[in-house]
Amino acid sequence: MKAIKMIVIFAAILLASCSDDNDRNDTIPEPAPEPEPAPVACSGAEINPERLFLQQLGTDRVIIKWRGDLEGDGGADNVCFGTDIDFMPEESLTAATETETGHLEAELTGLSPDTTYYYSVGGAASAAASRQFRTSPAGGALPADGNTRIWIVGDSGVAGYGKPEAAMVKEGFLSWVEADNGEPADLFLMLGDNAYNQGTDLEHQRAIFEVYPELLQTTSLWPTIGNHEMGSLGISRSADISSYELLGEEDNGGPDPEPSTMPYLNIFTLPANGEAGGLASGTEQYYSFDYANVHVVSLDSQLSIRDDDQRAAMLQWLIDDLSANSLDWTIVIFHHPPYTKGSHDSDDELFDIDQPIFAIREEFTPVFEDYGVDLAYSGHSHIYERSVYLSDHTGLSSTYDPATNAELNDDGEPASGQDDQQYTQVTRSGADDKVVYTVAGNGGKVTTLSEGYPHPAHFFSDLTVGSVVIDVNDAQLTASFINAEGAVLDYFTMTR
Ligand SMILES: [Fe+2]
Ligand SMILES: [Fe+2]
Known part of the structure; x- marks a missing residue:
């Protein structure tokens, strides 16, 4: 009996102690979880590539x-x-x-x-x-700082044969940036003839990688093809990338032998498949991409344009790409300018290496106007020329008529794009059909003028080296021509 009593008491104590344990569970913290392993840093050695x-x-x-x-x-x-x-x-x-x-x-x-x-x-x-x-903002949003800055140089490749002006143009841009608000470029666009004289690997090294090394490490470079990208001393009339050839030079400094395709296409990795927005073109020769609220198209006016089938395919892709685009602003770049009186003449129908000028003007400018392009940039002519707010001008310069081709100011003259004459994306006529065309083939040298200079469709023309800066937000875009001293020699503003 005593033993049973002892067992009951023991059981009661045990129960009480269990109950105590339960009570304590409410106040005693769970054992601390295993600590997350501290992130481990990479352990390689930094290298400094050429x-x-x-x-x-x-x-x-x-x-x-x-x-x-x-x-x-x-x-x-x-x-x-x-x-x-x-x-x-x-x-x-x-x-x-x-x-x-x-x-x-x-x-x-x-x-x-x-x-x-x-x-x-x-x-x-x-x-x-x-x-x-x-990285680019998504969904057409503005960047956190509210502004996208685009730097554009054309025909800057003269450092490929040792000329210093391209570096001076870069310094002019950088000093302008410093005097402005210090905002670096978000985009870097090149308008072709990026590496003279034959677009070899070594010439790309000298004219691009040794002139803009800092910028290239922080900003994506988006180039277009010029005539000097095809070797042949810049006079190739081929539509075939495999026809790239060197004339009169033995040492090109690049891979030996130079691959049969263009060094341009070997060096750059361009978005043939819409990797950065835009419609897949299926070729690195021309492509498009989006950055914030800006859509940029790079056309191939050197090769694709010389073959009827390739040109038709590029034109149809352009129509489809622009039709699918809903971003606020659209900029097109290509090498051969539709309107120029600089070192090339857009009226010279006999100079066969300039035939792309005619195809661009007659077949592509109507598409730019009908599908919402705001600005078009070219090089090739070694000069700066900036058009009026232009439409329907597909003929020789003698056919230009400001009354029908230009946006006019209150005095019936072509509007300047400046001060109280800013361009608006939807123009006075209520249509989004006008484009500002700029020739900026002055990124490394300026050379000669053509008979009839200045082209009547250009509001401003100047034989001075320099580059273009575009600052753009959701409501306004300003494009400025900056010389090698960092001074603004021309600008226009477009609002929407
Ligand atoms: Fe050029
Ligand atoms: Fe050119």
């Missing part, structure tokens, strides 16, 4: 492309990246792939829009300040 540049920068991806590295630096062929300049997480490590022409490409994906990233080439744990980029 050429390093960005391609196809979009809302969520970019291609980091380079060639060569310094002897003995031990860096690996990969990139690390992140939003903290001092910490490149190991999980960001992205291996590069080698192209046929000895370039390395790392495609960074999964990026956030409108965000600054830093990157290390070779996979170092921290990035150099010079190695950063900012």
Whole structure:
């Protein structure tokens, strides 16, 4: 009996103690979870390639492309990246792939829009300040700073044969930026003849990678094809990329032998498949992309335009691309200008290397006007020329009539685009059918004038080296011509 009593008491104590345990569960914290492992930094060594540049920068991806590295630096062929300049997480490590022409490409994906990233080439744990980029805002939104800045140079490739003016034009742009608000370029557009005299790999090295190295590490370069991209001393009339050939030069400094396709296409990785917005063109020769609320189209006025079938395909793609575009602003770039009286003459019907001028003017400018293009930029003529707000001008300069081709001011003269004569995207006639055409083939040299200079459709013409800066937000776009001293020699504003 005593034993049973003892068991009951023991059981009661046990129950009470269990109950105590239950009560304590409410007040005693759960055991702390295992701590997350601290992120590990990349552990590679930074390398300094002979050429390093960005391609196809979009809302969520970019291609980091380079060639060569310094002897003995031990860096690996990969990139690390992140939003903290001092910490490149190991999980960001992205291996590069080698192209046929000895370039390395790392495609960074999964990026956030409108965000600054830093990157290390070779996979170092921290990035150099010079190695950063900012992704495009998504969905046509404005960037966080409210403004997109676009820098445009044409025919800048003269450093390919040792001339200094392109570097001076760059300094002019940079000093203008410094005197303005310091905002760097978001986009860098090249208008063709980017590497004289034959567009070899070595000439690209001298004229692009050694002239703009800092800019190319932070800003995506979007080029178009000029006549000097096709070798043949700039006079090729071929429509076939495999006909690229060198004339009169033995050492081109590039891969040996130079591949039969254009070094332009070997060096650049362009969005044939709509990788950065826009409609897939299926070819790197022409393409489009979106940046914030700006749609940019790069046409091939050197090769595709010389073959009836290729030209028709490019024109139909352009119509389809522009039809699918709903962004606020549209800019088209191509090499051969429809209206010029500089070193080339858009009235010279006999000069066969300039036949693309006629095809652009007769077949493409009506499409620009009908499908909402706002601005068109060309080079080729080594001069700066900027048109009135123009439409329906497909003939020789003698057919230009301001009364029917130009936006007029209150005095019945072509509007300047300045002060109280700003252009509006939907014009006085109520149509979005006018375009401002600019020739900016003065990025590396200016040369001669043609008979009949200035072209009557141009509001402003000047034989001075320089470049173009476009500042654009949702309501207003201003395009300025900046000379090598950083002074603005011409500008116009368009509102919408
Ligand atoms: Fe040129
Ligand atoms: Fe040219």
